[in-house]
Amino acid sequence: MFVKMSDLARPSFKADPYPFYARLRAEAPVCATELLGQPGWLVTRYTDVFAVLKDERLLKDWRPATRWVHRFAGAITRNMLNQDGPDHLRLRALVHKAFTPHLVEQLRSRVESVCDELLEKLETDGRMDLMSGYALPLPLTVISELLGIPPEIRDRLHGLSRSTFSATNILGVLRSLPDQRLLISRIRKLVAERRREPRDDLITALVQAEEAGDRLSEPELVATIALLLVAGYETTVNLIGSGALALIQHPEQRQKLMREPTLAPSAIEEVLRYTSPLDMATQRFAREDMTLDSVKISQGELVLAVLGSANHDETQFANPETFDIMRQPNKHLAFGQGAHFCLGAPLARLEGQIALTTLFRRFPDLRLAQVRESLRWRKSLIIRGLEELPVAI
DSSP: OEEEHHHHTOHHHHTSOHHHHHHHHHHOSEEEEEETTEEEEEEOSHHHHHHHHHOTTEESOOHHHHHHHHHHHGGGGOSGGGOOHHHHHHHHHHHHGGGOHHHHHTTHHHHHHHHHHHHHHHHHHSEEEHIIIIITHHHHHHHHHHHTOOHHHHHHHHHHHHHHHHOOSHHHHHHHHHHHHHHHHHHHHHHHHHHHSOOSSHHHHHHHHHHTSTTSOHHHHHHHHHHHHHHTTHHHHHHHHHHHHHHHHOHHHHHHHHHOGGGHHHHHHHHHHHHOSBOSOOOEEESSOEEETTEEEOTTOEEEEOHHHHTTOTTTSSSTTSOOTTOSSOOOOTTOOGGGOOTTHHHHHHHHHHHHHHHHHHOTTOEESSOGGGOOBOOOSSBOOBSOOEEEO
């Protein structure tokens, strides 16, 4: 079997990818594909995905395949997500302390106040696009305030970063390059401002780390800020949006959560598993010839771990298509695994818990403003999320 990656990015596929993933797990769990001219493999079973995410024979930066991306996209590619070994650990260590569970918990009151502010419009108008009116501005506001990005340019930076997630072929990548370069330019301007006038924010902390010596180069500084901005809100947007949709569609689970607020942590883990906001892990390349599930993978070939499929694997989760906020155990892979486990997981969990419990506490009878079948999903390979989610009270 051969799978065209462009088919997996179609909005109609993203609406319900799980029947096809089940077929792949049964018939071709390590399935041939191709991405941007690079031969590769889709990995769909839980045990294989788990192994791929932790296998040190798989590299994020394989120069024969990635050098042209570095050449065209420039500084924005020099982030920890695209690094291996000591370089990855060095970059991760610089920002890790800002996202510890203890420090993230201190943001609780700010997240709660932003949620309340955003929901005032729904209370006034009775209707809202939950994606643009709530799911997006909440995490975008929080990560921007952490970094020190002023309100007047946040939406612009979001617009510049979004084209990257829609690219599914070489033409799409080339079309996204002007936006990426403009994003780099805007970030460099912020860096220059912090050099002149330091502030109590994460950009200033990273600038000072870069000035302290060889821990952070200028391209790494720009790339790290870009990654923290985009990764700091992009998947959380879809966690909140798809989580709201799941709870609207499963009123008995929503009512259970409202009766027992202590279920919020468990509910968010199930939302993460059931909706998989990051549908596919980013690229990995075989450093050497290797075998996975009896399939030979040659040196340099691309390996893509399908998190959404692993999170619905019937060998790992009983009744995986059932949405159960009390599911135990729930060892989902929504945040990845291994060295590249999501740095912002504590923040995403906090924002998701507060956003969804606040939403349904204030509006327990929230409903869709149109039929589910007409909802539009985003075109993207790695992201699974809605374009819009019209709701009414």
